[in-house]
Amino acid sequence: MPKDTGLVSWKDLAPGMYITEPGNSVKFKTGDWRSHRPQLDKEKCIKCGQCYLLCPEPAYEENEEGYFICNLMYCKGCGICAAICPKGAITMVLEEE
Amino acid sequence: MGKRVAKEVSIAVADAVAQCRVDVISAYPITPQTHIVEHLAELVNNGELDAEYIPVESEHAALSACIGAAATGARTFTSTSAQGLLFMYENIFIASALRLPIVMVIANRSISAPISIWNDHSDVMTIRDSGWIQTFAENGQEAVDLVYHAYKVAEKCLLPVAVNLDGFIVTHVVEPIEMPDQELVDKYLPPLKMKYKLDPKKPITIGAIGVPEIYTEAKKALDEALKASYKVIVQAWREFERLFGRKYQPVETYKMEDAEVGMIIMGSLAETAMNAVNEMRKKGKKVGLIRFRLWRPFPMQDFLKALGKVKALCVVDRAVSHCSTGGPVGIEVRSALYQSNKRPKVLNLIAGLSGRDVTVEDFMEMFEMTYESISKKPKFSYQIYGVKE
Numbered sequence: 001m002p003k004d005t006g007l008v009s010w011k012d013l014a015p016g017m018y019i020t021e022p023g024n025s026v027k028f029k030t031g032d033w034r035s036h037r038p039q040l041d042k043e044k045c046i047k048c049g050q051c052y053l054l055c056p057e058p059a060y061e062e063n064e065e066g067y068f069i070c071n072l073m074y075c076k077g078c079g080i081c082a083a084i085c086p087k088g089a090i091t092m093v094l095e096e097e
Numbered sequence: 098m099g100k101r102v103a104k105e106v107s108i109a110v111a112d113a114v115a116q117c118r119v120d121v122i123s124a125y126p127i128t129p130q131t132h133i134v135e136h137l138a139e140l141v142n143n144g145e146l147d148a149e150y151i152p153v154e155s156e157h158a159a160l161s162a163c164i165g166a167a168a169t170g171a172r173t174f175t176s177t178s179a180q181g182l183l184f185m186y187e188n189i190f191i192a193s194a195l196r197l198p199i200v201m202v203i204a205n206r207s208i209s210a211p212i213s214i215w216n217d218h219s220d221v222m223t224i225r226d227s228g229w230i231q232t233f234a235e236n237g238q239e240a241v242d243l244v245y246h247a248y249k250v251a252e253k254c255l256l257p258v259a260v261n262l263d264g265f266i267v268t269h270v271v272e273p274i275e276m277p278d279q280e281l282v283d284k285y286l287p288p289l290k291m292k293y294k295l296d297p298k299k300p301i302t303i304g305a306i307g308v309p310e311i312y313t314e315a316k317k318a319l320d321e322a323l324k325a326s327y328k329v330i331v332q333a334w335r336e337f338e339r340l341f342g343r344k345y346q347p348v349e350t351y352k353m354e355d356a357e358v359g360m361i362i363m364g365s366l367a368e369t370a371m372n373a374v375n376e377m378r379k380k381g382k383k384v385g386l387i388r389f390r391l392w393r394p395f396p397m398q399d400f401l402k403a404l405g406k407v408k409a410l411c412v413v414d415r416a417v418s419h420c421s422t423g424g425p426v427g428i429e430v431r432s433a434l435y436q437s438n439k440r441p442k443v444l445n446l447i448a449g450l451s452g453r454d455v456t457v458e459d460f461m462e463m464f465e466m467t468y469e470s471i472s473k474k475p476k477f478s479y480q481i482y483g484v485k486e
Contacts, residue, residue, distance in 0.1 A: 010314035010321070015255050016196035017315040018293050019302035 030057070034077035036092040038070050044089035051081035051090060099277040106237035106267050107132030109274045110202055113244040115146045116282045117200075120171035123151040123162035127181040128214045129264035130204040134176055156181040160188040160199075167197035168303050170294035172248065175199065178264055179206035179213075179220045186223070193228030194319055195303055198251035198258075198289070201229075202244065205364065205415075206264040207451040215452025216264040218364065218415035222425040228319050230258040230326055231393040233363045235349075237272035239390075242343060245277075245285055249333040252289050254326040261392075263365040265452065277341055285340050327394045347396035349388040350403045352378065356385030358467050359407040359441070361430060363389050364415065366455055373460030384464050395429060401437050409442040411467040413460075414479070415449050423479040444470045445479040459483065 014020050038051075045067060052060040052068040059074040060081070070081065082090040104112075111133045114122075122141070124134040140146035149166075153159045156177050163173040177185060182203060192199050207217040221231065230250060234240035240262040247258040262268060293301055307315050327347075334345040351371050353359060362370050367388040377384045387403045389396065404410070414424025422428055427445030434440065444467045449455040463482065 005310070006314050007310040008314060010317040013311075013314055013318050014293060015318075015322070016194065016293075016303065017305065017307060017311070017318070018195075019305050020293060022300045022302075 029073050031059070031071075031073050031075045034072075034075060035095055036077040036079060037072060037075060037095055038077075038079070038081050038090045039093045040067070040069070041089045041091070042067060044087045046087055046089075048086065050084050050086065054080050054084050056080065099275050099281070101273050101275045103271055104237070104274050104276075105132065105269065105271050106240055106262070106274070107204075107269065108136050109237060109241050109272075109276065110244055110262070110268075111136035111140070112276060113241045114174050114200075114202075115140050115148075116277070116279055117174075117245060117248045117286055118172065118283075118288075119146075119148050119174045121149045121151065121163065121166040121173045122175070123153055123159045123166070123173065124175045124177070125153055125156050125159050125181060127156070127178050129206055129216075129268045130176045130178045130181070130202070132268065133202060133204065137174070156184040157188060160185040160192060160201075163199045164188060164192055164195065164197055167192075167199050168195070168295045170289060170291045170296075172252075172289045173199050174201075176202040176204065178204045179208050182220045183208065183223065189224050189227045189229065191304070192257045194315070196255040196319075196322065198248075198255055200244070200247045200251055200258050200260065202240075202260045202262065204264040204268045205261050213451040214264070216266050217450045217452070218261070218425075219417065219450075221259065221261050222416040222418070224259070225393065225425060228256070228323055229393060230254070230256050230323070230330065232258070232260050232391055233389060234260065234262040234267060235365055235367050235388065235390075237267060237270060237274050238343070239345070240267055241274055241276070242337065242341065242345065245282060246333055246337055246345070248286055249336075250326065250330050253329045253333070254322065255291075256322060256326055261364065266365045281340055285337065323394050327396070330391060345390060346399070347389070347391035348399040348403045349390055351386040351388075353385035353387060353403055353405050353407075356383050356405055356407055358382070358384045358409050358411070358464060358471075359387055359404065360384065360411040360413060360460070360464065360467070361387045361389070361426060362413040363392065363426065366413070366415070366449055369455060369457055370413075370460045372457045373464065376457060376461055377464050382464065382468070389426070395433070397433055397436075400430075400433055401439065404439055404441070407441045409444065409467045409471045411463050412443060412445045413449075413463065413482075414445065414447045417447055417450070417481070427479055442467075442470045442475075444475055446482040447479060448482040450481075453483070455483075
């Protein structure tokens with residue numbers, strides 16, 4: 001296990017640890033404690049975008065072809081996308097696989 | 098200069114808060130704080146004070162509303178006592194960690210059970226580790242002056258300040274009090290301008306999660322901010338003296354210059370103790386008194402300087418810290434001494450719980466007990482004085 005160390009010096013924190021830069025949470029990797037990841041079968045996908053709409057993170061982004069792709073840097077592996085997919089195109093697979 | 102008028106201290110404190118031009122008052126009434134917030138409600142209702150008065154449903158909400166209002170850059174006020182302070186508890190730590198310049202007057206009252214409305218310091222001692230700046234008034238004039246000072250310091254340091262005054266003994270007494278002119282208060286206290294505040298035009302996040310990678314740094318930053326507030330506190334008292342003519346300092350002493358036995362006490366009982374010092378001196382015993390006006394940040398150097406060359410020290414606590422090594426002040430003082438070369442004998446007594454009278458004679462007896470402790474080691478690390486066996 002790597003040891004936790006500080007991110008920034010206490011001297012560089014804004015008073016009260018305020019976050020003064022809006023939207024900087026995108027820099028924060030939240031997908032590193034996932035046990036399952038979603039796997040998309042493009043053959044079955046109808047590009048309805050329900051996974052994109054219902055992802056609580058939100059980790060899904062639309063690509064040029066119109067598919068919704070999960071950004072694994074943010075995905076926590078909750079499986080809502082797989083449960084909601086009307087075509088069963090998303091399956092949750094173990095991270096080790 | 099302002100006029101010297103006879104006023105109930107609670108009313109005078111409320112008038113001082115109004116003179117500080119607060120924007121938001123959020124409070125829930127509780128004895129013995131009631132008159133303070135009642136009078137402020139009157140001032141707002143009568144149109145004499147242009148402020149938002151939020152009659153909240155609890156003390157938890159009272160401080161929550163202050164936190165929210167202060168985060169938008171408003172000058173805020175709340176006040177409470179005993180159970181009310183305990184009901185605020187989780188928000189107390191949030192107010193300081195979020196660096197919000199809230200001012201709270203605590204009309205000190207003992208904590209239930211048994212139910213008690215009377216005075217001691219058991220309520221405020223529960224928040225001694227909270228990161229709030231904490232001052233203690235001895236009388237009405239000082240209570241009023243500490244209110245102006247509290248806003249000055251809070252807004253310069255971006256830290257909340259708790260001004261403590263003894264319930265009933267100070268709050269409900271009618272005293273001649275000099276209320277300064279409004280122009281003078283305005284000069285001392287410019288409008289609040291916060292560098293960071295909640296503003297839709299420039300969004301920021303207040304109260305974000307502190308993951309293990311950053312929580313330690315956040316605590317260190319708060320600790321350093323509180324430490325750095327000491328200078329501002331002293332400077333604000335100096336400026337106060339220049340404008341208002343009354344001098345304040347972190348630690349007050351009375352006849353300590355040549356004292357061989359000293360006593361430490363906080364709050365209004367120090368006035369009684371001063372009488373005891375006079376009586377003891379008439380009997381040829383060189384005793385003196387130390388009073389902490391500033392409790393957080395702990396004024397270490399002022400305290401060590403005030404000690405002089407005493408052989409023994411009597412620390413009179415107004416709260417119990419059950420089965421620890423002393424009362425809250427006693428623990429602090431012993432710990433401070435351990436970091437210095439001074440080693441007077443320390444006798445730690447707990448007295449005046451829940452408004453029980455501590456008389457001049459009591460203080461004289463405590464001084465005698467302290468004299469005895471010089472040659473005879475006390476068999477206890479602390480003792481509840483005057484308890485009926």
